[in-house]
Amino acid sequence: MKMHTKIIAASITFILGSALSFAAPASENWENSCAKCHGADGKGQTKIGKKLKLKDYSDAAVQAAMTDEEIIKVTSEGVIQDGKEKMKGFKGEFSESEIKDFVAFIRAFKA
Numbered sequence: 001m002k003m004h005t006k007i008i009a010a011s012i013t014f015i016l017g018s019a020l021s022f023a024a025p026a027s028e029n030w031e032n033s034c035a036k037c038h039g040a041d042g043k044g045q046t047k048i049g050k051k052l053k054l055k056d057y058s059d060a061a062v063q064a065a066m067t068d069e070e071i072i073k074v075t076s077e078g079v080i081q082d083g084k085e086k087m088k089g090f091k092g093e094f095s096e097s098e099i100k101d102f103v104a105f106i107r108a109f110k111a
């Protein structure tokens with residue numbers, strides 16, 4: 001009986017979850033749009049990442065130095081250094097909630 005209830009509850013959660021969220025998970029968005037620079041592991045050790053001297057998001061000190069608000073702002077607006085666009089802003093590509101989802105995803109790189 002209990003098992004049965006659990007299965008029904010799980011199915012309802014699943015159906016509601018798929019109906020309500022059209023957003024792609026952060027892991028998929030990261031893989032498609034961020035990993036070529038920041039790396040699948042967030043360490044920035046890709047060819048482009050090394051050239052751009054990207055920070056290592058598995059480093060606790062790097063994580064501590066950035067706020068959740070900064071992650072959202074940078075992901076939305078991008079990075080301009082010395083008048084050049086080093087990272088484009090993604091606000092046209094992702095919804096506000098997808099951009100917010102990157103915060104927890106990036107935090108999870110911390111070793």
Ligand code: HEC
Pocket residue numbers: 029030033034035036037038048052053054055065066070071072074075079086087088090102106
């Ligand atoms: C063309 C390469 C490139 C791509 C693609 C890219 N970034 Fe970046 N990103 C950079 C550069 C360059 C910086 C600035 C240097 C740094 O902070 O390491 C940066 C910085 C950041 C920061 C700021 C960290 C801080 O210290 O405040 C965040 C957060 C970030 N990127 C998230 C993302 C997310 C999320 C995506 C995908 C949606 C993405 N980046 C895609 C190049 C890129």
